[in-house]
Every structure is written in C-alpha cells, then in structure tokens.
Amino acid sequence: MPESLQVIFEELYGGDSGRASSPEATIQNIFMTDPNQPKFYKVKELPEHILALVLKMWERELGGLPKDADRIVFTYFKGIYTKDKIAEDLYIHEMAHFIRQGNGENQQMADQWWRQYCEDKDFRYQEELLAYREQWKYIVGRKKLNRQQAFEAARYFAHELCSPKYGNLGSEMTALNAIMKK
Numbered sequence: 001m002p003e004s005l006q007v008i009f010e011e012l013y014g015g016d017s018g019r020a021s022s023p024e025a026t027i028q029n030i031f032m033t034d035p036n037q038p039k040f041y042k043v044k045e046l047p048e049h050i051l052a053l054v055l056k057m058w059e060r061e062l063g064g065l066p067k068d069a070d071r072i073v074f075t076y077f078k079g080i081y082t083k084d085k086i087a088e089d090l091y092i093h094e095m096a097h098f099i100r101q102g103n104g105e106n107q108q109m110a111d112q113w114w115r116q117y118c119e120d121k122d123f124r125y126q127e128e129l130l131a132y133r134e135q136w137k138y139i140v141g142r143k144k145l146n147r148q149q150a151f152e153a154a155r156y157f158a159h160e161l162c163s164p165k166y167g168n169l170g171s172e173m174t175a176l177n178a179i180m181k182k
C-alpha cells in the first residue's frame with residue numbers, strides 16, 4: 001500500500017481524540033433482546049490489518065480514497081468505527097454487517113469477512129445489499145413512509161450502493177429492484 005494513502009486517511013480521521021458517541025438511547029432499545037451490542041470507536045482505532053485491506057481495495061479499484069471517505073463508517077468484529085455519531089437507520093445497516101461477521105463473537109470470522117469483502121466484488125455487493133435492505137425496511141417502517149417516499153429512499157440507497165466508495169459495484173436500477181424486492 002502506498003504510504004501516502006494511509007497518511008491522507010489518517011488526516012481525514014484525525015483531530016478530536018475522544019471516543020465516538022453512540023446513537024440516541026432509543027436505538028439501544030431496538031436490539032435490547034440481543035445481548036451482543038457493538039461498541040463505538042473512533043475510525044482511527046480501526047485495527048491496522050483491516051485498514052490495510054480497505055486502503056488496498058480503494059487503491060486497486062479507485063486509485064485513491066473515495067471523495068466521502070471521512071463519512072464512511074466501518075464495522076469490524078465487536079465494534080462500529082465512526083468519526084461522527086450515526087443515525088438509527090445507519091446503525092441498523094452496520095448491525096447487519098456486525099451479525100454477518102459473527103455477532104461480535106468470532107474474530108476469525110470477522111477477519112475472513114473483511115478479506116473476502118475487500119477482494120471479492122460479488123461478495124461485497126451481496127453484503128451491502130443485505131445491509132441496505134435492512135436499512136430501507138427499517139426506515140420505511142419507522143418513518144411510516146408512503147409508497148412514493150419508500151421508492152425515493154430505496155433510490156437513494158441504490159445510488160449509495162453503486163457509488164465509488166464500494167468500488168462501483170453495478171447498476172443502480174438493478175440495485176433498486178433488489179433493495180425493494182419482497
């Protein structure tokens with residue numbers, strides 16, 4: 001990995017040395033039945049071997065960091081790594097990744113998930129699709145969206161899913177249909 005990329009990344013997430021705060025208390029109630037809750041960390045606390053995988057992926061597929069790199073939230077093993085406080089629906093999205101990585105109970109599984117995520121675009125697409133579907137279903141229910149609003153929300157998530165930060169995974173139309181699929 002070129003050293004400069006890591007330097008730029010660290011600058012993006014530098015500054016405040018405090019711990020990232022968790023979402024509002026309400027969100028904590030959503031998974032109260034689940035004893036495993038991810039902890040919150042600053043992005044610069046993301047373990048180095050995961051950061052190395054991510055930077056290598058971006059370097060290979062984008063030739064550098066994505067434009068909105070400083071807004072990206074990472075879930076690894078027991079934690080959610082974020083620069084800022086995250087919204088409830090994004091928490092649901094990250095919970096999907098948390099559960100798929102072994103619910104905070106299996107570090108090997110989390111490591112394997114990240115290796116495959118960074119190296120295998122189909123896997124990355126499927127994992128993000130799953131997370132965006134959960135995020136969409138949550139927001140539609142929570143905010144009682146009507147059909148048009150639900151469609152707009154799905155279109156936004158499809159746009160995100162196909163954005164450069166994931167390495168341009170496919171067509172927004174396909175993603176849109178997949179997010180809204182019954």
Ligand SMILES: [Zn+2]
Nearest residue numbers: 093097128131
């Ligand atoms: Zn995701």
